Amino acid sequence: MVLLKFLIKRNYNYLLLGLIIVTFHQNAFCQDAESIFKKSCASCHSIGGGKLIGPDLQGITYKRESDWLVKFIKNSQSFISSGDVDAVAIGKEYNNSIMPPATISDVEINSVLAFIESKGAAGPKKKKVDYLLKATDENVIKGYRLFTGKDQFINGGSACIACHNVTNVGNGGWLAKDLTMSYNTMKGEGIKALLSSPAFPAMTNAYSNNIMEETEIYNLAAYLRSTATFKVPSNLYEPKSYSKFYFLGFSGFLFLAILFFAGWFFRKKQSVNHEIFKRQLRTEKK
Ligand code: HEC
Ligand code: HEC
Missing domain, CATH: 1.10.760.10 (Cytochrome c-like domain)
Structure with missing residues (x-):
């Protein structure tokens, strides 16, 4: 009111008019999303x-x-x-x-x-964001470690490998399905939904008291996507342990090879009689 009186007294009527238009304008349109869009965004x-x-x-x-x-x-x-x-x-x-x-x-x-x-909603482009859009190799590796029990779940619960196999993962369980390709049918959202509230009795029992964290579910889904799409990070399956294996294998081979070679080298070259014969020759010379 003070402002109003001030404006009238000072004859700032044009300012007053502006003020009224602005307030009226906003009141009149603030309910109408389409006009807000036209007014403030459509430009x-x-x-x-x-x-x-x-x-x-x-x-x-x-x-x-x-x-x-x-x-x-x-x-x-x-x-x-x-x-x-x-x-x-x-x-x-x-x-x-x-x-x-x-x-x-x-x-x-x-x-x-x-x-x-x-x-x-009317357009053909309608598509939800892919759940795994931003998954990185790091997520995949963490998921792999959870899957195989190399890392524990925050809330406990058995490693997936106790019941599931994934090709290349080694010694997986055979109670339940091989999950290497499960991403292809389930997609990230499907895996997320399943792990958020496991629907299979065996799994429900395994995780009913051990609800997985969202990040854990995300990492597991990222891992299962990587196996299904053949985009497993190159360092995932710890090549060190493989090379150790190859090293052991190779040195074993080398050891055997030396052994056989030595056996061949020190084999008897002449008959026992030959030695006796040589000795006799020596004694005859004396
Ligand atoms: C003066 C021009 C201008 C106006 C007005 C404007 N925008 Fe933008 N908007 C942009 C530009 C330019 C970008 C691209 C990103 C950047 O440079 O900031 C953008 C980006 C966006 C994005 C991100 C799009 C994406 O792909 O992630 C959204 C959402 C958005 N604007 C919504 C709005 C809405 C809603 C309004 C009205 C309330 C509005 N904008 C008004 C210029 C404008
Ligand atoms: C106690 C055993 C058990 C454990 C542990 C377990 N699952 Fe399962 N899971 C099952 C059984 C049983 C099914 C039912 C499907 C089947 O084997 O035919 C299943 C089904 C699934 C399916 C659906 C497969 C498909 O294509 O239909 C996914 C995905 C899955 N499990 C992921 C996981 C993940 C990830 C973990 C680790 C967090 C896990 N499971 C731990 C037993 C288990």
Whole structure:
């Protein structure tokens, strides 16, 4: 009120008018996600119409987590400088253009995202993010170590190898299925779902009191993907122990070879009689 009186008194009517328009404008549109989008985003983004200044946002909610999206939209620059891998990547891709921080509330951001999602659902591009999209060799190796019992589960529980085999893993159990190719039918999401609440009685019993951690499940899924897609990291199966094995084998072979050679070398070259005959010759000369 003080401000109002001040503005009227000073005859700043044009400012007052501006103020009224701004507040009215926001009130009138804040419920309507489509108009928020048109007003604050459409200048740089389309939904299904291709790249503008920024990327086409169709299907973005299938590509990114909603937390991520809210952070990015609120202040993309500070999110990018926080070092988030995906944010940095998209920032790089659009090197010269900077998305300004949103001037809308979280609620409005979420309604805009819902609006974008409603458009995306109709498109052919609709696809959820691959659960294992960011899995690295390190995940695979950790998964392998859990699978084989080289590392313990945080909450206890038997190693998968007690019941399952994976080709190359050595001495796996035979109670249950060989899992080398299981990723191909189950995919990452399927393995995750299964391990989060094992559905097979034997497994349910083994893990009912030993729920696996999310990261453990992730690592195991990454490992099973690597065996099914033949993308096992080269150092996974500890080549050292193999080379030790080969070394032992080779030195064994060498030892035997020397033994046989020695046997052949020191074999009797002449008959026993020959020696006696030589001795007799010597005595006759005396
Ligand atoms: C002035 C132009 C501009 C405006 C306005 C703008 N953006 Fe952006 N946006 C960009 C650019 C450019 C990028 C690419 C990344 C970067 O350089 O920051 C981007 C990236 C994004 C991304 C990341 C896309 C991806 O593939 O990860 C999302 C999500 C996004 N914008 C949503 C919005 C929403 C929602 C609004 C409206 C509230 C909005 N943007 C307003 C320019 C803009
Ligand atoms: C106590 C024994 C046991 C243990 C331990 C066990 N499983 Fe199983 N698992 C089973 C049985 C039984 C099945 C049922 C499928 C079959 O063998 O025919 C199964 C099924 C599966 C399947 C589905 C296979 C398919 O293609 O249908 C996956 C994947 C799997 N287990 C992963 C794991 C992983 C990863 C671990 C280690 C965290 C583990 N299991 C530990 C017994 C076990």
